[in-house]
Every structure is written in structure tokens, then in C-alpha cells.
Amino acid sequence: MGVVTKKSKAVERAYVLAKERYAGMGVDVGEALKQLVRIPVSLHCWQGDDVRGFEDSGTELGGGLAVTGNYPGRARTPGELRTDLEKALSLIPGRHRLNLHACYAETGGKKVDRNELNPGHFQGWIEWARQQDLGLDFNPTFFAHPKAADGYTLSHRDPAIRKFWVEHGILCRQIGAAMGKALGTPCVTNLWIPDGSKDTPADRRAPRERLVESLDAIFKPPLSHRWNRDAVEPKLFGIGSESYVVGSHEFYLGYAITRKKLLCLDAGHFHPTESIADKLSAVMQYLPEILLHVSRGVRWDSDHVVTFSDDLQAIAREIIANGYAEQVHIGLDYFDASINRIAAWTVGTRNMIRALLLALLEPPAIRAAEAGDDLTSRLALQEEARGLPWGAVWDYYCLSQNVPVGQAWLGEVRRHEQDVLALR
Numbered sequence: 049m050g051v052v053t054k055k056s057k058a059v060e061r062a063y064v065l066a067k068e069r070y071a072g073m074g075v076d077v078g079e080a081l082k083q084l085v086r087i088p089v090s091l092h093c094w095q096g097d098d099v100r101g102f103e104d105s106g107t108e109l110g111g112g113l114a115v116t117g118n119y120p121g122r123a124r125t126p127g128e129l130r131t132d133l134e135k136a137l138s139l140i141p142g143r144h145r146l147n148l149h150a151c152y153a154e155t156g157g158k159k160v161d162r163n164e165l166n167p168g169h170f171q172g173w174i175e176w177a178r179q180q181d182l183g184l185d186f187n188p189t190f191f192a193h194p195k196a197a198d199g200y201t202l203s204h205r206d207p208a209i210r211k212f213w214v215e216h217g218i219l220c221r222q223i224g225a226a227m228g229k230a231l232g233t234p235c236v237t238n239l240w241i242p243d244g245s246k247d248t249p250a251d252r253r254a255p256r257e258r259l260v261e262s263l264d265a266i267f268k269p270p271l272s273h274r275w276n277r278d279a280v281e282p283k284l285f286g287i288g289s290e291s292y293v294v295g296s297h298e299f300y301l302g303y304a305i306t307r308k309k310l311l312c313l314d315a316g317h318f319h320p321t322e323s324i325a326d327k328l329s330a331v332m333q334y335l336p337e338i339l340l341h342v343s344r345g346v347r348w349d350s351d352h353v354v355t356f357s358d359d360l361q362a363i364a365r366e367i368i369a370n371g372y373a374e375q376v377h378i379g380l381d382y383f384d385a386s387i388n389r390i391a392a393w394t395v396g397t398r399n400m401i402r403a404l405l406l407a408l409l410e411p412p413a414i415r416a417a418e419a420g421d422d423l424t425s426r427l428a429l430q431e432e433a434r435g436l437p438w439g440a441v442w443d444y445y446c447l448s449q450n451v452p453v454g455q456a457w458l459g460e461v462r463r464h465e466q467d468v469l470a471l472r
């Protein structure tokens with residue numbers, strides 16, 4: 049623990065009182081913190097540079113992905129992105145993971161197409177992750193490329209385009225496995241494709257048949273489950289694929305169950321009033337593991353920074369209350385270029401962890417009331433729990449993990465902005 053200051057003493061005093069209060073409700077706060085520190089969150093590298101990557105392909109982002117804002121200081125090189133990530137990680141309690149996209153390959157200035165990538169192009173990331181004690185997760189990149197320009201990839205009518213993307217998918221799984229092996233922790237390799245149609249298609253069936261075929265080809269080469277876990281990410285609609293998404297929910301749920309893959313639930317990929325919280329215990333009846341893309345849609349899949357919303361709390365609550373912390377891989381997926389990007393990472397990740405903490409501190413009397421058919425008490429206790437002093441526990445957790453307490457992290461971000469971002 050850092051130097052003992054007046055402020056840290058106050059944090060500790062508040063913690064002792066909070067702990068007592070929780071003990072009175074049957075909650076062991078020390079035990080909750082022990083569990084919290086073991087739950088990794090996979091930070092998405094793409095918040096740091098507006099999903100640009102390092103290929104410089106000249107192609108626009110595409111795939112229906114849209115980043116708005118032009119806040120200065122975007123990371124332009126792997127070194128800059130790592131510097132910014134190190135800053136964000138120094139403000140976030142616990143040990144976490146980094147989620148990379150294939151377009152963040154380091155090719156030493158050489159043009160390497162997506163179907164030519166190999167683990168060597170990620171050696172810099174792997175070494176850095178090892179130094180930082182981070183696990184890595186991975187994603188093939190099926191957008192921002194001339195061969196994805198018409199909005200179709202793995203389900204494309206042209207077999208040559210499908211072949212190109214199948215090759216990319218296979219290589220990315222091998223890269224994921226190499227990352228997992230090198231770091232001694234399985235890499236979740238998540239596949240999302242933009243394929244779909246702006247207007248009513250005449251044929252909804254053939255692209256889906258082609259997608260099954262392409263996916264089967266990608267997943268054919270056997271890889272150790274120990275080092276690589278494949279996930280597939282469905283979606284309701286996208287910009288430019290409003291009327292039809294080839295990889296829809298039913299499509300990928302069926303695929304994941306029959307092929308034993310992880311299903312990725314992205315919080316922005318459903319109808320706007322739908323929450324993924326309820327879906328966890330539904331899909332977990334059939335799938336041993338899943339991946340989450342925790343995000344925040346505002347009216348649409350807008351990928352706003354994750355805030356401490358009811359929705360977020362409900363997601364964390366379902367992970368913890370159902371004992372899914374080991375089976376549900378938590379990843380973040382949002383991108384906002386209108387604010388300081390390191391602050392965006394910090395706000396979203398700290399919120400995810402805070403929501404997990406709140407869930408770990410849930411008084412057992414709530415569940416007991418339900419088990420005893422006392423629905424009045426269940427509601428009353430659920431609402432009372434919102435006012436319990438969990439903020440004091442959170443502050444103490446930050447203190448004990450040597451990261452800034454409360455808004456103090458913002459000062460660090462401002463300093464980094466002046467000393468580092470302003471010079472870019």
C-alpha cells in the first residue's frame with residue numbers, strides 16, 4: 049500500500065465502518081474483495097485510436113462502425129498506444145487483459161495483407177503484455193479493407209473473397225493460440241463480421257449457408273482449447289445492414305451450440321430496450337462459456353463509454369449471483385473520440401469493476417426473501433441495498449490496489465495529456 053496520508057486514513061476509517069455495516073447484513077466484505085481481484089476485464093485496444101489500427105490501408109473504417117469526435121492526442125503507433133494503455137491501467141484496480149484486433153499488427157512498415165499475418169507480427173504486443181502481466185485476447189479484422197468494401201466477407205457471393213477471409217480467420221486463431229501459449233492464459237479469439245444488407249434482401253438463405261460453410265472452414269484446423277477459445281458475435285442490425293444481418297442472433301446461437309463455440313453477447317447488439325443481463329443464464333444452459341462485449345448503446349449500437357447504469361449493474365449482478373465469474377469472459381467494446389481516450393478507458397473499466405463489486409456485496413437476504421416467497425421484502429431489500437456504503441469499499445479497494453481513489457485519477461490523465469498527448 050502507498051504512503052499513509054490523511055486521505056488514506058479517512059478511506060480506511062470509512063472502510064471499517066462499511067465493513068461492519070455489511071457484516072450486519074451477512075456480507076463478508078473481505079471475501080468479496082478477494083473474489084473481485086480475481087476477475088479480469090479485457091480492455092479493448094481500439095478505444096485508444098478510434099479503431100484505426102496500424103495498417104494504413106487507406107480504406108475507411110466501414111462495416112457500419114462509426115467513431116465520432118476529434119479529441120486531440122490519438123495514439124498513432126504501437127508505442128503510443130501502449131504508453132496510453134499503461135497510463136489507463138495504472139488508474140484501474142486489479143490485473144486485467146488486453147483485447148487486440150488483427151489490424152493492430154506490427155509489420156515493420158511492410159505491407160502484409162490480412163491473409164499473410166502470423167504470430168510474429170504480434171510479438172511486440174506479446175512481450176509488452178508479459179512485462180505488464182496482462183493476458184491477451186484477439187479478434188480477426190473483417191472490416192476496413194478493400195475486400196470488405198461492399199459489406200460482405202465470409203458470406204460473400206464470390207468464392208475468392210470468402211477464401212481470403214477464411215484464410216484470415218484461420219491465421220487469427222493461430223495467432224490467438226500463440227498469444228495464449230506465450231502468456232500462459234487462454235486467448236479468446238472473437239469473430240465478428242459486418243455482412244448484411246441495407247435494404248430488403250431477395251435471398252436471406254444463401255448468405256447464411258455460405259457463412260456456415262466459411263465458419264466451419266475457419267474452425268476446422270484443431271487448436272488447443274487450453275490456449276485459444278473461439279467466440280462468435282451476433283448482431284441485430286448495423287449501419288448499412290439495417291434490413292438483414294447474416295450473422296444474426298439465432299444464426300450464431302445455433303452455431304455456438306452445435307459447434308461448441310463461445311457466444312459473444314454485445315450489449316449494443318439487441319433491440320434498444322433489451323438487456324443482455326437476462327440472457328446470461330439463458331444461454332449458459334447450453335454453453336459452457338461465453339464472452340461479453342460490455343458497451344452502451346444510446347438509441348442505437350452507438351458504443352458510448354460504459355457508465356454506471358442500471359443495465360451495467362444488472363449484467364454484473366447476473367455474472368456474480370449465478371457464479372459465472374469463471375465462465376463469462378468480460379470484454380469491453382466502445383469507442384468515443386470526443387473525450388480524452390485514456391479517460392474513456394478508465395471510466396468504462398472502473399465502472400465495470402465497480403458494478404462487479406456492488407454485485408459481490410449483495411445482501412443474501414434478497415435471495416432468501418425470494419426463496420421464502422416474500423416478494424415484498426425482496427423488493428424492499430433490493431432498493432435498500434442501493435444505499436449501502438459500497439462506495440467506501442470501492443475507495444478502499446482502489447487504495448489497496450495502489451490506484452487513485454475517487455476522481456484523483458483525472459489529475460493523472462490531465463498530466464498525461466499535457467506531457468504526452470499534447471506533443472503528438
Ligand code: RNT
Pocket residue numbers: 094099187240281283314341349381
Ligand atoms: C461491431 C462489433 C465488434 C466491433 C469491434 C471493433 O458491431 O461490436 O465487436 O465493435 O470488433
Ligand code: ZN
Pocket residue numbers: 240281314341381
Ligand atoms: Zn462488439
